[in-house]
Amino acid sequence: MKNKMSEILFGKGKGFNGLIALIVVGLFVLGCNCNKLTNQGQDNPPPTNPSNTTNPTNTGTPSQKQTGQVPKNSTGETPSEADMTALVQDTLQEFTDAVDAADFTNFRESVSRPFKQQFSADQFKSSFQGFIDKKAAVVPILRSTGSMTPSYSPAFSAGREKGYKVLTANGKYSTSPLPTNFDLKYVLEGKEWKLIEIKLRIQN
Numbered sequence: 067m068k069n070k071m072s073e074i075l076f077g078k079g080k081g082f083n084g085l086i087a088l089i090v091v092g093l094f095v096l097g098c099n100c101n102k103l104t105n106q107g108q109d110n111p112p113p114t115n116p117s118n119t120t121n122p123t124n125t126g127t128p129s130q131k132q133t134g135q136v137p138k139n140s141t142g143e144t145p146s147e148a149d150m151t152a153l154v155q156d157t158l159q160e161f162t163d164a165v166d167a168a169d170f171t172n173f174r175e176s177v178s179r180p181f182k183q184q185f186s187a188d189q190f191k192s193s194f195q196g197f198i199d200k201k202a203a204v205v206p207i208l209r210s211t212g213s214m215t216p217s218y219s220p221a222f223s224a225g226r227e228k229g230y231k232v233l234t235a236n237g238k239y240s241t242s243p244l245p246t247n248f249d250l251k252y253v254l255e256g257k258e259w260k261l262i263e264i265k266l267r268i269q270n
Contacts, residue, residue, distance in 0.1 A: 135148075135149055135152055136149070136152045136153050136156050137149050137153060137258065137259055138257065138258055139257045140254060140257050140258065140259060141257070142224060142231035142254050143224060144222065144223055144224040144233070145222075145224075145233070145259075147218075147222075150218075150222050150233075150235060151215055151216060153233075153235075153252070153259060154216060154235055154237070154248065154250060155211065155212055157176075157250060157261055157264070158208060158211050158212075158246075158248065158266075159208075159209075159211075159212055160172065160173050160176055161173055161208070161264070161266070162205055162208040162209050164190070164191075164194075165194065165197045165198055165201050165204060165205060165208070166201060166205050168191065168198045168201075169187070169191070170187045170188075170190035170191045170194070171187040173187075173190060174186070174187045174190055176260075176261065177260055177261040177262070178252070178253050178255055178260035178261055178262045179255060179260070180253075180262070181260075181261060181262050181263075197266075204268065207241045207242075207243075207244065207246060207268055208241075208246065208266075208268075210239075210241050210242075211239045211241060211246055214239050214240065214241070216237040216238060216239045216248070217237055217238055217240075218235065218236065218237040219236060219237060219238070220236065222234060222235040222236070222237075230253050230254070231253065231254035232251055232252065232253055232254075232262070233251070233252040233253075233254070233259050234249075234250070234251050234252075235248070235249075235250045235251075235252075236248070236249045236250070241268075244268050244269055244270060245268075245269070245270065246266065246267070246268050247265075247266070247267040247268075247269070248264075248265065248266055248267075249263070249264075249265035250263065250264055250265070251263035251264075
């Protein structure tokens with residue numbers, strides 16, 4: 067079953083990856099393909115109107131935070147490993163909350179402006195419906211990452227793509243019964259790293 071995956075491609079474009087979703091136990095990818103990320107020398111993508119937020123119902127076990135702090139005053143440099151791990155953990159726990167509540171409103175509010183402009187909360191939910199359908203198995207696995215330290219491969223790093231400061235973190239949590247693999251990209255908005263692409267794989 068691990069090796070059986072169906073792929074749905076929702077579009078291509080300049081900039082970051084298009085939207086791809088694979089059925090659960092496979093690869094889930096959600097990335098911004100916004101043409102707005104093409105202006106050289108700009109670190110802040112254009113603003114968008116915020117949407118209303120709701121509080122998801124969390125039925126999972128609360129996570130334990132690592133010692134690092136989510137970077138809130140970044141200059142675009144590569145963060146420390148502890149701070150990078152805190153940022154990844156924050157992303158995965160917010161994602162888990164969304165899956166658990168079957169509501170991606172709050173998760174959408176946490177992502178980058180162009181990502182938010184491209185996808186509504188319902189589109190996020192639709193893309194990850196496979197996780198929601200299997201949440202009884204998926205949520206405990208993802209929730210357990212909150213008390214773990216991931217391994218990174220290759221090393222996380224900050225650089226420039228399309229003229230924007232981008233932070234890339236690829237790695238794995240040794241969750242049970244299957245490991246959780248992640249590929250995440252963040253873009254610098256002001257002095258905060260905001261999610262621009264997410265890939266999650268719960269498989270060997």
